[in-house]
Amino acid sequence: MEKVLKDWSDHLNKAILQDFPFAVWIKDKEGRYLAANKRMAEYLGINSPEELLGKTVHDFLPSEVANVISHEIDAVLTFGSPVHSEKKYPVKGGNRWFDVYQSPLTNGSEVLGVIGYAWDITERKLAEHSLAESEDRYRRVVEVSPEAIFIHCDGLFVYLNQAAARMLGASKPEDLYGRRALDFVRSDMQDVVAKRIENAWSHNDNPLIEEELVRLDGSIVYVEMVSVYLSYNGKDSVLAIARDVSERKQMQDALVKTQKLESLGVLAGGIAHDFNNVLMAIIGNADLALHKLNPESPVIDNLRRIEQAALKAADLAKQMLAYSGKGKFVIEKLNLNRLLEDMAHMLEVSISKKAVLRMHLYSGLPSVDGDATQLRQVIMNLILNASEAIGNKSGVITITTGCMDCDSNYLKDVWLIENIKEGLYVYLEVADTGHGMDHKTLEKIFEPFFTTKFTGRGLGLAAAIGIIRGHKGAIKVYSELDKGTTFKILLPASNKPAEVFNHVSENDGWRGSGTVLLVDDEETVRGVGKEMLQELGFSVLTASDGREAVDIFKATPNITVVLLDLIMPHLDGEQCFRKLRQIDKDVKVILSSGYNEHEVNQKFLGKKLAGFIQKPYKLSTLRDVLKNVFREK
Ligand SMILES: Nc1ncnc2c1ncn2[C@@H]1O[C@H](COP(=O)(O)OP(=O)(O)OP(=O)(O)O)[C@@H](O)[C@H]1O
Ligand SMILES: [Mg+2]
Incomplete structure (x- = not known):
């Protein structure tokens, strides 16, 4: 049995000494090699393990490395316990990492020396290192x-x-x-x-x-x-x-809103235009009938009701036109404070009895380029909404004006963002303490016909946004459920002082004389217009389009005024106006339209238009416009 064991341990010794891929050694207490295997000799760059015997690492390695190894041996000997380390050593072929394990070699209680082995772990270390490096790389990618x-x-x-x-x-x-x-x-x-x-x-x-x-x-x-x-x-x-993607989303939303606004605007504008021609016939004829009737007549009341209903319808058409952006006409330098002061009484009586109206008007307000009638319409719509939001409870409506420099950051959450530039803006704020709105309602309020009210038409804010758009302005809305709502209108400040705006003169029974050429493609409008003009004392010639108008104008001397529709077939109002001026450069032309584009207005402004009248019109309005023309003559 002993013999068998010895044979096997001889095999083991041989394997360790000759073939094993790690270094093994025994050193005495002074660190001299007593035994070592072939791998150990290889690491130290010598041919056979025998050459190591009796020598120390100081004979083979640089002193700073040899000193470290000596210290480790000292530690093993002093404490009598194993020492384990992972270190880099200079060996033949370069620096390599080793896992080194050394323990005391004892003979019963006596310590004879140190037995140790070293395992080359360079590959593992490199793998660990590259793993750590890649982890670090990914961490940094994620972090930044x-x-x-x-x-x-x-x-x-x-x-x-x-x-x-x-x-x-x-x-x-x-x-x-x-x-x-x-x-x-x-x-x-x-x-x-x-x-x-x-x-x-x-x-x-x-x-x-x-x-x-x-x-x-x-x-x-x-x-x-x-x-x-x-x-x-x-x-x-x-x-x-x-x-x-907030920014992208905002741009998309703005685009969708703009497109919606534009397509609905075209529709609303078209309807309103035709509607106005029909209303012109209703209002005009009712008006004429009232004039001609004996004041005792029993149908007077009916006629008044026809007139009132038609005026209401005209108001609807006006809101739709405003939404379409085609109702704009008279641009002046306006002082919004003046506008508001003039409206104060009307606003007071329009709001609920429970609501208190307060105005904080900033005294140094710059003027804005605007159409007074349309801006009044915006203010009225906002005030009515505010009052309706307050309802039967008590509440406060506050109108504030001011002026502020708006940067892109401030302007980024306004409505109508697409035509808004950084710069100085005059603002008009209408704040109420009403029921407020939730997120879903807020999204839709500017859509025509969106309403949450039983009797609402959903046109107030649609009209407002159309008007503000035409003024190159913007709207900001803040609202909180059960707390209230603030609409803030921003209009580009003008650097010129405000002009005094036009006032409509009183009805004084004025009559004119001479010949008026009435040009309109709508037969009903020609019919009622002619009667109105005759009622005012004029002789009337009519033409159904621009071409006919030019022919009549050429053939007829002494035409005092031409009342010209803007949109007609063949030769439209603008072309016709140009031709008429070529024939007589002092021709007095009053433009009339169911809707009017700002651009057309700009074209006409420099060219001495005698006046403008918005269809449908009443006798008294026509009288005022004509009176102005004759006063200027
Ligand atoms: N100040 C406000 N407070 C709370 N909700 C408001 C306010 N202003 C507008 N709204 C909401 O916006 C909707 C649309 O308003 P808009 O003025 O366009 O139409 P309307 O007031 O319903 O009808 P119209 O003005 O045509 O008679 C309202 O129905 C209401 O839900
Ligand atoms: Mg309203």
Whole structure:
């Protein structure tokens, strides 16, 4: 048995000494080699292990390395216990990493020396190093990524990068660790997102979707989000990557709004235009009938009611025209404070008895380029809405004017962003303490025919936005449910002082004389217009389009005034006007239209237009306009 054991240990000794891929040695207490294997000799760059015997590492290695090894041997001898180290040693072929293990060699209680082995771990070290390097690389990529990166485990945040913290409104990622990820998703999207989280847990990738996240301060950020499964610190987790698309979304929304506004505007403008011609016939004929009738006649009341209903309809058409942006005509330098002061009484009587109206008008207000009638319409619409929002309760409506420099940051959440530039703006704010609006209502308020009121027509704000748009202005709206609403109108400040605006003169029974050429493609308008002009004392010639008008004008001397429709077939109002002026440069032309484009107005302004009248018009309005023409003559 002993013999067998010895044979086997001889084999072991031989293997260790000759073939093993690690170095083994025994040293005496002075560090002299008593035995070593072939690998040890190789490491030290000598041919055979025998050459090592009786020598120390100082004979083979630089002294600073040899000293370290001596210290380790001392430690083993002093404490009588093993020493383990991982170190780099200079060996034949360069520096390599070694795992070195040395323990005391004893003979019962006496320590004879040290037995040790060294294992070359350079490859493992390199692998570890490159792993650490790649980990570091990925960590840095994640940390500095402009995309927001979130990891949540059991639904709670365990990692966020800086961009993610910023996206949610935290100053550093740690502030959000442990918070529930779903709490940062807008409530109506939480079900969808919860399903996606489950899906990721089942190792399925979730495709890109748009989500709305709620930041710490409650504001909304629009993101595109992907999420996938991730094992994080050995736990099933979800990795989510989000990109902020708020700006893109805002631009898209603005574009959609603009397109909607434009297409609906064309429609509304078209309807209003034709509608106005019909109303012209109704109002005009009712008006004429009232004039001609015996004051005792029993139908007078009916006629008045026809007239009133038609005027209401005209008001509707006016709102639609305003929305379409085609109702604008008379641009003046206006002082909004003056405008408001003049309206104060009318506003007071228009609002609910329970509402108190306050005005804070800034005295140094610059003027704006605007159409007084249309801006009055905007103010009236806002005031009526404010009063309706207050309803039967008590409340306050505050009108404030002022002036401010608006930068792009301030202008980024206004309505009508597409035509707005940075600069000085005059603002007019109408604030109420009414019932306010929720998010969904706010989105739609400027759409024509959107109303939440039983008797509402949904045209007030649509008209307002059309008018503001025509003035190159913008609107900001703030509203809180049950607290109130503020509409802030911004209009570009003009650098010139305000002019005094036109006032309509009183009805004084004025009559004119001479010949008026009435040009309109609508037969009904020609009919009623002719009668009105005759009623005012004029002889009347009519033409149904521009070409005919020019022919008649050429053939007839002494035409005092031409009452010219703007939009007609063949030769429209503008072309006709040009031709008439070629025939007689002093020709007096009053332009009439169911709608008027600002651009056309600009073309006419420099060319001495004698006047303008908006259809449908009443006898008294026609009288005023003609009277003005004759006064100037
Ligand atoms: N100051 C406000 N407070 C609360 N809600 C408002 C306010 N102003 C407007 N709204 C909301 O916006 C909607 C649209 O207003 P808009 O003035 O265009 O139409 P309307 O007032 O309903 O009808 P119309 O003005 O044509 O008679 C209203 O129905 C209301 O829901
Ligand atoms: Mg309204």
